Amino acid sequence: MSGEKVIMVDGLTKRFGAFTAVDAISFEVNKGEIFGFLGANGAGKTTAMRMLCGLSMPTSGKARVAGYDVYQENEKIKRNIGYMSQKFSLYEDLTVKENIRFYAGIYGKSDHFIKEKTAVILKQLFLEKEANKLVGSLPPGWKQKLAFSVAIFHEPQIVFLDEPTGGVDPVTRREFWKMIYEAAEAGITVFVTTHYMDEAEYCSRVCIMVDGRIDALDTPQALKKSFNTASMDDVFIKLARKAVRTGD
Amino acid sequence: MKQFIAFVKKEVHHIWRDKRTMFILLGMPIVQIIIFGFALTNEVKNSKIAVLDYSRDDASTSLIREIGASRYFEIDRVLYNNNDIEKTFRGGEIRLVIVFPPHFNESLKHYNKAQVQLVADASDPNLANTLTYYAGAIIMDYQKRITQDRKLPYTIHTEMRMLYNPELKGAYSFVPGVMAMVLMLVCTMMTAITIVREKEMGTMEILLASPIQPVKIILAKAVPYLLLSMVNIASILLLSVFVLDVPINGSLFLLIGESILFTLTCLAFGLLISSSTDSQQTAIFISLVGMFLPTIMLSGFMFPIENMPLPLQIISNVVPAKWFYMIVKDVMIKGVGIGAVWKETLILAGMMLFLLVISIKKFKIRLA
The missing domain is CATH 3.40.1710.10 (abc type-2 transporter like domain)
Known part of the structure; x- marks a missing residue:
């Protein structure tokens, strides 16, 4: 790890009226890291992530993503990140190729780049025969993997994944994580929210949010040691018990 | 520009894939012209x-x-x-x-x-x-x-003269009406639906997290429907000239120009609807109640505005279709030029700009 910081967050806060969704969180993410963002439903994970992606304006605090300020340089941030939301985000009435072309197109990639990379990705995903089929006709696992490939198609510095494996079977989840590792090895920093604790074990470092605050941040091994538990699951349960907020 | 073209292509794919909707959109003006022209005719023949x-x-x-x-x-x-x-x-x-x-x-x-x-x-x-x-x-x-x-001393003479429609042809008044109705439906409702659909599907979030500017998203969504409306205007005019014998007395260019102006007004309204709701059903409902019904009821197409109670006459002024209907009637049937309809045109253009500015302002770049 180079030690270069791609995300720097200091006292970042988001309030909706009287409700503080994210309460002065601070952390840093290194380049090439797989940074896990854990928390129960309603803990503020998605809100925090959306502020970093430029989808939501912070109430206060500082944050820099890919070297750019979230308040001032929103446009530049957007060029350097990829984003995959909780909802499935490809167009079901477009073919596999059309989806890739569209998303690559709105990131301003050249036709040549799109053509070459599309071939590579289709091969990786074993989707060569399905290239001209509608995305709606693919099995859910494939769709999810395709969505991830599309999110990193433009070779962003950082990719934000918001609960990417929700509703996906265990085999696909494993394959999906393999893809995340490959992306990280290629130098893409991965920022992932999840509430599957076994997935937390795959992360370089995890940060556990409770009631809008960060209660713990370290490598999975160190966390297990300091909480004196056998698995991340137990770490999480110990922390989550303190939560006052109920899930949404 | 490249982003924009990629986006327009995607929109065209959406429309093209949904063949049923596309045929309804293109077939609707034809069916309406035929229904109004032949079935619902109130003229007397043999x-x-x-x-x-x-x-x-x-x-x-x-x-x-x-x-x-x-x-x-x-x-x-x-x-x-x-x-x-x-x-x-x-x-x-x-x-x-x-x-x-x-x-x-x-x-x-x-x-x-x-x-x-x-x-x-x-x-x-x-x-x-x-x-x-x-x-x-x-x-x-x-x-x-x-x-x-x-040469008898008593003459009973009743003068009857129907201005612009000597034969009391129903077609004369409904062609402009059908134009207003069809454009309203295609542009307002479809624009509203297509943007709200992205919100519902969750793709809007991805688009907003991408570097494409919201104005480009909006314009790219509008372009295909603008083209579709042009096809509809053409088919309505062709049918009315060649099948219903309704002449175009005024300038064809003026007529098309005014139609584009009205189309843009409808698109802007659809945009406004889409930025104030998150569900397709609500968008459809608002388009129907907020636009389609007033277009039929208050544009003067079905019921003469002069016969309405004063409050309704006043309300009718905010219905864009009323002005468009007046313009088309004047240009197409009376054959007047821009000199006679500049006031209506200005009002329509004003409405269009007003709606466009509000809706672009309301279109949220950051979702919260």
């Missing part, structure tokens, strides 16, 4: 009527001949007494009976005064009105002519 002639003299016979010769009526049968009238109406085929009292010629020639009775089946009041009106006009014509020939 209507079958009956005569009950108690006189059987020169005057009545020639008048009957004249009525039968007109292209509005066809003398279907001759009745012999009053009781036959109701019987005939019950048959349903005949809706007007012309009754000549005895000594028609004699009273006309000697007393300069004669009577004809028009008995209509008023179960369809509109049709009954039209039929008696037409028959009355023919009788007036006849009366006028024989009066002149004989």
